[in-house]
Amino acid sequence: MVTSAAPGTTVGSDSAMREAAERHLRALAGDAARLREDQWAAIHALAAERRRALVVQRTGWGKSAVYFVATALRRAEGAGPTVIISPLLALMRNQIAAAERAGIRAHTINSANIDAWARTYAEIEAGAVDVLLVSPERLNNPDFRDRVLPELAAGAGLVVIDEAHCVSDWGHDFRPDYRRIRTLLRELPSGIPVLATTATANERVTRDVAEQLEVGDDAGTLVLRGGLDRESLHLAVVDLPDSTARLSWLAQHLDELPGSGIVYTLTVAAATETAAFLAERGHAVRSYSGQTDQEERQRAEDDLLGNRVKALVATSALGMGFDKSDLGFVVHLGAPQSPISYYQQVGRAGRGVDRAEVILLPGREDRDIWAYFAGLAFPPEETVRRTLDALAQAGGPVSTQRLEAQVDLARGRLEQMLKVLDVDGAVRRVRGGWTATGAPWAYDAERYAAVAAARKAEQQAMLDYIATDGCRMEFLRRQLDDAGARPCGRCDACTGRAWPVEIDPEQREAAAGHLSRPGTAIAPRRQWPTGMAALDIDAAGTIRPEHRAEEGRALARLTDIGWGNTLRRILAEDAPDEPVSDQVFQGLITVLAAWPWRERPVGVVAMPSATRPRMITDLAERLARTGRLEPVGLLEYTRPQGAGPRRHNSAQRLASVWHALTVPDRVGAALARIDGPVLLVDDHTDTGWTLTVAARRLREAGAEAVLPLTLAARS
Known part of the structure; x- marks a missing residue:
């Protein structure tokens, strides 16, 4: 009291x-x-x-x-x-x-x-x-x-x-x-x-x-x-050539860092991978992200607070407010998009100790990851107006899930837009969803564009921080408009004392082996999206087991720090359509060898592609030859444009592929000749609905089971 x-x-x-x-x-x-x-x-x-x-x-x-x-x-x-x-x-x-x-x-x-x-x-x-x-x-x-x-x-x-x-x-x-x-x-x-x-x-x-x-x-x-300097922080950047070197360096030097601390990564996949590797190398670490179970997150926080682990390997989910006065270090495996965000995270360290190490290990792929997560800008006016019209015409509350059938935005971005419109008075959240208020609303294009430009400027400033030969603390304080910013005398630039960049060969070999392990599961869709009737699609409720794909496999996620780098390069919009390298193909063979399927596939079906037809058909043929599988053939699109442009949510993507995919007669005839599951080969999966519809079509055409296999998974 x-x-x-x-x-x-x-x-x-x-x-x-x-x-x-x-x-x-x-x-x-x-x-x-x-x-x-x-x-x-x-x-x-x-x-x-x-x-x-x-x-x-x-x-x-x-x-x-x-x-x-x-x-x-x-x-x-x-x-x-x-x-x-x-x-x-x-x-x-x-x-x-x-x-x-x-x-x-x-x-x-x-x-x-x-x-x-x-x-x-x-x-x-x-x-x-x-x-x-x-x-x-x-x-x-x-x-x-x-x-x-x-x-x-x-x-x-x-x-x-x-x-x-x-x-x-x-x-x-x-x-x-x-x-x-x-x-x-x-x-x-x-x-x-x-x-x-x-x-x-x-x-x-x-x-x-x-x-x-x-x-x-x-x-x-x-x-x-007040002034934002903290005299205990010793900032440094260690620029290494690739993700294998960064992971090796971290395993090599983690025990040299004082006390316990945080290793930040840019993605959930990187946090999971890094924690697993460090644990394999004998370090007491735990992973921590927004996808971690709440009770597990609390246990991880308690372990760090109690110094029972050397580090939490975490995404920005472990950010604002985590309070441990004796936190001895913060390491970033990849650079955040903003120096201000970076300073907020490194500020976790050194509150109650005389010296704390703050080390940034930037990656060549950081900008690719920034771009991948850059889809949170406020949507264009046409999309916003379509949302307001849909709510106005509904005559009652509309759930976010049902709005997805009418507005092509991913769930998180749609909810963020609705919250902004709510504060602006154009919509209101009520029991059962959202309603339009009918109040006049203006699209502030100038402000939204300025915010987007500010985000780009922050990214460039982060690159400038990495490259600067001046005081790093002064650089960060100036980004925060700290009037007292001056050289700190402590960072690697001020002292001329840099962390070593030499990598122990045994550590590098272990990191390379860990990062080259291929394979990530693709969970099958089990439920149709809400509101598909509004798009004239007869799909509701649970997907019937006899129409469902089996659990599939991808070589890796696009956000992975190992295979992800290779996949982002070969699947980039401007990348040539050519067969995958032997290295990538052997990675897929390793995935197949480790796949614990209930029954070995006997055939291979290729997805049609408007952008990479050569890559996918060649891959399917090589898999058939190597695995001695029946080359069943290629699915087809019912229209020249295929499934159309990329869609951003489940309802819109399902609608775009529902009538677009068909099983040609020759594929149906081949399915009738074989007895067993088939591999369904594609370059990548995003929402999962293309594979889901393709699997349904194949099951309806007589396939006993369908095992999706892709080069990449979006997340």
Whole structure:
């Protein structure tokens, strides 16, 4: 329980308030803790002046101390609980633990603790909650937004927006759900202070966030911005020729790095591969990504916090808010797209130690991966208008899944667009999906283009960081518009001391062997997409077993750090249509040899291709010869354009291939002559629907079973 002011003092006076604030800080951070002047300025603005403030300070500076101390002061005066909008469960767990150390009763509402919501609401009403942490996504949940949030906001003693750069679409990690905060601010009763905090905001983002904080408030936002240097960080870049060398280097030098730390990768596949290799080499590591089971993620975090592992090999899912004061190193296996994002991640290290190593191992393929993930720009106006029209004509709520049948956007991008439109007032999320509001809406093409240009500029700046011969810390601080940026005297450029680039031959051989292991599973589709009737496709519910493909295999994922590099090159849009190399072909043979199928295939069928007909037909013929399989032939398209341009979601892709694929008579006759499964060969699979429809057509034509085999899988 939060303690009140000491007897005989008045919290309303500045001296008494500061004395109480210092006491609360010591309860939170230890007897030696003292408030920084900017911490006190922020606390005073919140607790005494009831203002809105934006604090931009480096990680580890003590931003959470500001809102916990302000919470204690406000609660001692009888104010309601503090509402903290926080982006990640890891951050919430750390904040709750910190609050409990100071006697502050903190609870959270998020997707992982639904069973506890009712009890939490009851405790809030009973006054037994000092701090409530909610995710930004919760702000637009219809029930929470309409029933819980208004009452919660009206009774709040303080509202905190953590990682506030997410509010701005100029920020490196913009999230549409964060824009809902503007609506919350507009509806707050007067006199409720608001604090926004971030460690990674340049001047443009700072101005944008400060302006958004002023919504519904005439006093103006107090901005407290400090220097972003951390004297413990020793930055370095180790430029190596290929992914084998980078993996070898990491295995070779991991034990030389101080304490425990984080190895960041750009993709889930890279995190999995790297962790597996390092474990094979005897290192205590675990992988961590957005696809990791929630309980497993928490165990991994706990293992790192307890120094039971040398490192977590993680994607950016382990980013904002992970708090380990003695983290000794951060290594990046591949460069993030932005120096600002990079600095946010390396800021995890060196908070409570004298020296932390920060090493970037850039890859030649980084730009390809950036391009692969670059599809999150706001869609073109035609697509947005089509979405609004579809909602307007529906006459009721439409789920995201059903919208996919009418709008050619991938699920994640469609949901992101809808969230932006929701904040703009053009649509509204309700029970059962989304509805159009009918409110006028303008497509801000100039702003969207400027944001896209800013992203490209950030990528170039990251390349410039890698190539610079100047101080690396100064470079990063200038990207963040830190007025105090100057040479740090610690990085590899300042000291002239670079990490060695020589690779131990045994380590390289082991890394090469690991990365050359081919094969990734292709899970068969089991359910037709929702809403196909709207596209005149008679497919709904479960795919019948007698029409279904078996589990397939791809040589690798396009995002893999081993085979993925080769596959991205030979499957690039401007790559020539030619037979695959012997190396790639032998990789496929290895995949076939390790495939635990229920029954060995007896024939080979090739998919038709408008772009790589020579590659696919040659590959099918070579597989038939090598495996002594029956060359069944080639499926055909029913129209010259084939399946048409690439589609971005399941419903649209299924519609494009449903009537496009056919089994010619000669293939049907060949299927009648063989007894057993057939391989279905293609260059790559993306949504999986081309293989699904092809398998159905082959099963209907008499194939006993269909085993898809592709060079690449999209993810």
